[in-house]
Amino acid sequence: MRYLSTRGGMAPQPFTDVLLEGLAPDGGLAVPESIPQISAKQLESWRDLSYADLAFEVLQHFLTDIPADDLRTLTHAAYRPDVFGSAVIVPLKPLAGGMSLLGLSEGPTLAFKDMAMQLLGHLFEYTLSRRNSTLNILGATSGDTGSAAEYAMRGKKGVSVFMLSPQGRMSAFQRAQMYSLQDENIHNIAVQGVFDDCQDIVKAVSGDLSFKIEHRIGAVNSINWARIAAQVVYYFHGWRIATQPSNGGELPQVSFAVPSGNFGNILAGHFARSMGLPIRRLVLATNENNVLEEFFRTGIYRPRASAETHQTSSPSMDISKASNFERFVYDLMDRDAAKVKALWDQLATEGSFDLSLHKPEFETRFGFVSGASTHADRLATIRQVKAETGLVIDPHTADGVKVARPFVESGIPMLVLETALPIKFGETIEEALGELAPRPPAFEGIEALPQRVQILDADVQTIKDFIVKHGAA
Numbered sequence: 526m527r528y529l530s531t532r533g534g535m536a537p538q539p540f541t542d543v544l545l546e547g548l549a550p551d552g553g554l555a556v557p558e559s560i561p562q563i564s565a566k567q568l569e570s571w572r573d574l575s576y577a578d579l580a581f582e583v584l585q586h587f588l589t590d591i592p593a594d595d596l597r598t599l600t601h602a603a604y605r606p607d608v609f610g611s612a613v614i615v616p617l618k619p620l621a622g623g624m625s626l627l628g629l630s631e632g633p634t635l636a637f638k639d640m641a642m643q644l645l646g647h648l649f650e651y652t653l654s655r656r657n658s659t660l661n662i663l664g665a666t667s668g669d670t671g672s673a674a675e676y677a678m679r680g681k682k683g684v685s686v687f688m689l690s691p692q693g694r695m696s697a698f699q700r701a702q703m704y705s706l707q708d709e710n711i712h713n714i715a716v717q718g719v720f721d722d723c724q725d726i727v728k729a730v731s732g733d734l735s736f737k738i739e740h741r742i743g744a745v746n747s748i749n750w751a752r753i754a755a756q757v758v759y760y761f762h763g764w765r766i767a768t769q770p771s772n773g774g775e776l777p778q779v780s781f782a783v784p785s786g787n788f789g790n791i792l793a794g795h796f797a798r799s800m801g802l803p804i805r806r807l808v809l810a811t812n813e814n815n816v817l818e819e820f821f822r823t824g825i826y827r828p829r830a831s832a833e834t835h836q837t838s839s840p841s842m843d844i845s846k847a848s849n850f851e852r853f854v855y856d857l858m859d860r861d862a863a864k865v866k867a868l869w870d871q872l873a874t875e876g877s878f879d880l881s882l883h884k885p886e887f888e889t890r891f892g893f894v895s896g897a898s899t900h901a902d903r904l905a906t907i908r909q910v911k912a913e914t915g916l917v918i919d920p921h922t923a924d925g926v927k928v929a930r931p932f933v934e935s936g937i938p939m940l941v942l943e944t945a946l947p948i949k950f951g952e953t954i955e956e957a958l959g960e961l962a963p964r965p966p967a968f969e970g971i972e973a974l975p976q977r978v979q980i981l982d983a984d985v986q987t988i989k990d991f992i993v994k995h996g997a998a
């Protein structure tokens with residue numbers, strides 16, 4: 526399997542090359558040159574595999590330049606019961622009204638980003654050591670992504686992480702999660718500024734090509750193809766744990782509801798469905814930042830300016846543009862890169878594009894439907910789920926439950942992806958329930974642990990100097 530750019534300007538590349546790259550040289554995103562097809566028989570034969578073996582079966586179609594024995598070792602190193610808290614790795618948690626949660630947040634940082642990032646840590650270490658190379662990962666975070674990256678890369682050979690966060694803007698719990706890591710290859714940098722300052726610095730440093738090459742600056746942002754590939758696995762897993770064997774009859778269907786921001790999570794569902802997994806609907810849920818909900822409702826894609834982006838109580842979905850969306854449009858355009866390039870050229874000049882002519886295909890051909898949720902919806906949904914089941918859900922997951930509800934059909938399980946555990950967003954839980962969010966035992970008292978963080982000015986040169994001094998040799 527080789528990879529092309531959505532905009533057509535990249536020679537075909539093997540997986541391990543796109544693993545370490547960000548955007549394609551033409552500004553597009555890497556996509557597999559074809560979509561592997563999984564037969565009904567194969568699907569049924571995967572029911573009893575461990576999660577790590579299922580991951581191997583799915584990923585061997587995409588990561589073809591990694592020898593099979595090595596890939597199996599890597600998936601077993603990543604998806605371990607001691608890392609994810611149970612042998613099933615991703616549990617199913619029944620809700621009322623035909624819905625269940627797919628428990629993607631049992632990993633070390635209590636959010637679904639661990640599912641991909643834990644594998645990425647092993648893939649980076651493996652690939653860098655074979656190339657005799659090193660990498661300095663630079664990122665900006667206001668929460669989930671940064672901590673998932675740090676926990677995945679801690680102690681990995683050949684990799685250092687420099688994670689910028691806005692000083693004083695994260696919750697005490699999030700700070701404790703990141704800053705308490707004592708590993709020498711993890712560098713927390715609290716920038717004296719806001720999140721946009723952090724992001725601007727990352728852009729400036731990675732935009733300095735000679736610095737980037739000399740100091741081997743890399744990223745693990747949401748457009749990384751390996752993260753999407755790793756996420757495809759849990760759609761297959763969700764299907765197998767929510768359905769009964771078909772015994773040669775028609776395969777049972779499921780629907781998924783996905784709290785969405787950068788379109789990475791649900792894009793993996795789109796790939797699983799394209800590979801032959803019987804997914805009836807992919808329900809895309811947004812919060813008040815409804816760029817994507819608007820697209821699937823109207824066919825018009827209109828990214829917002831950062832000043833137009835609302836700060837909400839499901840902050841990991843507060844996005845102004847959906848960086849992975851281009852990969853879906855590529856498939857919508859029947860994989861015609863020239864059309865995709867024309868659309869993104871239009872986006873650059875006019876700020877939006879109109880695909881309303883394709884609207885009928887969104888649901889009938891691709892299974893997509895969408896809905897948006899508000900702060901009041903989140904609070905009401907958190908209360909309702911608690912009253913019905915005793916479970917406390919996080920605000921992002923609540924957006925998923927709220928938007929999924931009208932799309933539930935009898936006989937078709939609706940799996941809402943649980944994208945974080947509630948302890949990460951304790952303030953909103955207290956507002957909804959008047960009580961503290963449940964805290965997993967391993968996280969008792971983490972706020973009191975010693976913290977390792979550098980406070981630096983919001984200045985590009987200062988950050989560069991720090992990387993030069995502390996980066997992987």
Ligand SMILES: *Cc1c(COP(=O)(O)O)cnc(C)c1O
Binds near residue numbers: 784
């Ligand atoms: C990242 C994140 C999302 C959004 O996922 P995308 O892949 O960006 O669509 C939703 N919820 C939580 C808790 C997240 O951390």
